[in-house]
């Protein structure tokens with residue numbers, strides 16, 4: 726039912742597929758609170774449907790009913806998940822308000838699974854509930870210690886390290902991992918001269 730990753734198109738070039746390892750982390754790619762507000766991509770109901778269609782939920786955006794009233798709860802949940810995720814990375818507990826916001830979204834009926842996907846049409850609140858439940862399953866448990874920010878200085882992508890050894894450092898080996906390897910090689914080469 727799940728496929729991995731979401732396609733990102735940076736301003737500087739080619740699209741690439743980023744797998745943050747969890748559905749709720751894919752939702753964080755729609756923007757965020759404070760300094761991340763400039764990246765906000767949830768301006769109208771169609772934006773929420775577009776995210777659903779691009780996410781690891783195998784659900785077409787057109788199968789989701791969303792209207793203007795869904796945007797505020799969607800952004801509120803996303804921002805609460807962001808702060809709770811940053812708290813997890815810092816090894817501190819999530820704030821009371823954010824915990825309550827995530828729990829409230831999770832209390833709504835989630836997407837209903839079927840033999841080959843999800844029951845449709847699905848309400849936006851069901852999508853948000855499924856995202857919130859996914860977030861709770863990670864953030865409220867031992868997996869929270871596996872949430873990391875990409876080790877590249879200029880990359881702020883956050884992922885859940887689902888690898889067995891737990892040694893994932895990069896958003897993507899092909900992207901930041903390789904840039905680091907090239908730089909590392911260059912600096913070692915300079916030292917040898």
Ligand SMILES: [Zn+2]
Pocket residue numbers: 875876877880881882895896897900901
């Ligand atoms: Zn990165």
